[in-house]
Amino acid sequence: MALDSRSLTPAQRYALVLVDLTVGFTDPQRSPLASACDAVVAANAQLLEAFRRRGWPVFFTTVAYDDPAQARVFREKLPVLDVLQAGSPLVEIDPRLEPGPDEPVIVKFWASAFFGTNLAELIRQAGADGVMVTGLTTSGCVRATAVDALQHDFRVLIPEQATGDRDAQAHAANLRDLNIKYADVRSVEECLALLG
Template sequence: MTESQAASNYAGVFGNRIGFGKSPALLLIDFVQAYFDPDCPLFADVDDALASAIRVRDAARAAGVPIIYTNVVYHPSMVDGGRFKQKTPLLEVFKAGSPMGAWPQGLEPNADELVISKQYPSAFFGTSLAATLTAMGVDTVLLTGLSTSGCVRATCVDTSSHGFIPIVIADACGDRHQAPHEANLFDMDAKYADVVREAEALDYLAGLKG
C-alpha cells in the first residue's frame, strides 16, 4: 500500500482534531544521557528533538505551566525490570546510579519541577502521574520525548485512556530511525492525539501568559 493509499484509507474514519484544552501540563519523557552518548547501545540522533523540547520547556516555564520529567530507573538487581527487561536486556543501562540516566546539558529540572521515575514504557504505568495531573486540574498533556515509537507512544495512549487531551509535539520527539518516528506520529495523530509542530505549541503557550 502506498502512502497516498494509506492516507485515503484513514480519511473520514480517523484524524478528528481535539484541540488544546485550557489547563495544560508539559511532559518530557526520558530525555536522558543514554540517548546522547555514542558509546551507549541506546544512542540515537535526537539532538534536534532535545533542542525543540528545551524551547518548549522554556515557554512552558514562562507561561506558568506545570512541567514533569520522566526517567527510567531500575534496582541494581533489575528485579523490577520484568518482561520489559527480558525483552530488552540493554535496559540495564538504567540501573540506579548509572551515568546514562543523567539529564543532558540544558534539560536539568528546576527544584520545583517534578521528576517521575518509571520502569515501563508508559509514564502512567505504575506511577502517580494520573493522580498528580488530576489533582493539578490538568486537562491537556503536551507530550515530548524519546522514543516516539516507544515510551512517547505508550504514554500518549495512556494519556487518552486516563481522560486527558494528548498533544504530541512532533519536533520535540525523536527516535533512532525516521520510519518508525513518522509512522507513529501518523498513527497517534489518527487515533489518539493531536500531533502538532513546535511553532503551534509555542503559540498556544504564549497565549496562556497572564
C-alpha cells in the same frame, strides 16, 4: 476506509511531559540506547522555556532500575535496558534540560510514564486537563505515554520536532498513527502558540 478522525479541542491548561530525555537516550557516545538528537533536545528546551514562563506544570521521566525483578519481562525482551541502573549517569536528565526545583522527575520501569506511577494524579493536582508529550523514543515510550494519557482522559498534543527515534520510518509511522487515533500531532510552533 479512512477513520473519521477529528482534532481535539485544545486543553485549558497543559502539562509538559518530557519522556526519557536522559543521557542514556541523548548521548550516543555513552549509551547503546541513544541516538543523535540535538534538534529534539533544542525543541524541548524551547517548550520548557515557554511552559516555565507561563507557570504551567512540567514533568520529566527517567527509566532507572535498582532491582532485577523490576520490569523483568520487558528487560528480558530488551536486555540493553539493563544499562539504565539507578545511580548511573545514564539515567540523569540531559544537562541541557535541567529540571527546575518544582519539576518532578518520575522514575518509571516500563514504557508508559503513567504505568505504575502517580503521574496522572500529579497532573490533575496541577490543574491540567491536557498533556504535551515529548521526548524519546517516538515508537516506544512516547507512544505508550501518549496512549495512556488519552486513557486517563487528558487531551494529548505531541509537538512533532520535540520527539525522536533511532528509526526514522518508525518515527514517521508512529506519529501518523498517533495523530489518527490518540493525539493531535502539531509543529512545535503551533504548540508554542497555544502557550501565548
